[in-house]
Amino acid sequence: MLRACVIDFGKGWERHLPLVEFSYNNSYHASIKAAPFDALYVQIRQRLQAARDRQRSYANIRRKPLEFQVGVHVMLKVSPQKASRRTQKCPQYFHVSNLKKCLSDESLVIPMKELRLDDKLNFVEEPVEVMDQEIKQQRQIRIPIVKVRWNSKRGP
Structure with a gap:
């Protein structure tokens, strides 16, 4: 050719x-x-x-087959990543493998009104008392260990 x-x-x-x-x-x-x-x-x-x-x-x-009944509480596993344009526009879409069954104790649920959060949505908790102190020696480093009671709505 x-x-x-x-x-x-x-x-x-x-x-x-x-x-x-x-x-x-x-x-x-x-x-x-x-x-x-x-x-x-x-x-x-x-x-x-x-x-x-x-x-x-x-x-x-x-992978395990996942089935959830209507009304069952689930947790959504979200990992921090760079947001693409698609996720910014449609954050309500996710894969079912990111859902986990929520095994919570209803007695530990705290009403939102009682929570104190800062501007970064972290719990605001303050120490009440120092319960115990000790110093742990590791080679040539001394590490102070302090057990503190906090005024938490989740319990002491």
Whole structure:
């Protein structure tokens, strides 16, 4: 094919080389029973599918089927990450694997009115008394350990 193009195009044959390559890659070859481009594309697609299947099987080994009844309390596991435009616009969408069943004790629930939070939404708790003190010696470092009672709504 190249010999025919060199003869046909003469001195400017190198300018037509991409066209020759294109026609060669898209023409049917009896030995592989397909065009080289198609054969390569099919092979790549099969390898990608095999990799996807392998990764899916690894993930499914540890995955448990989740079913939640209406009215059951769940916790949403959220990890800090850079917010993309999609998550900024649609924060209400998440994968069900991020839900965990909430096993809480109703007696420990604190009404929101009683909570004191600072501007960063941290609990505001103040120490009431020092209950115990000791100094732990590690090699050449002395570490003071202090047990403190806090005025917490969650209990002492």
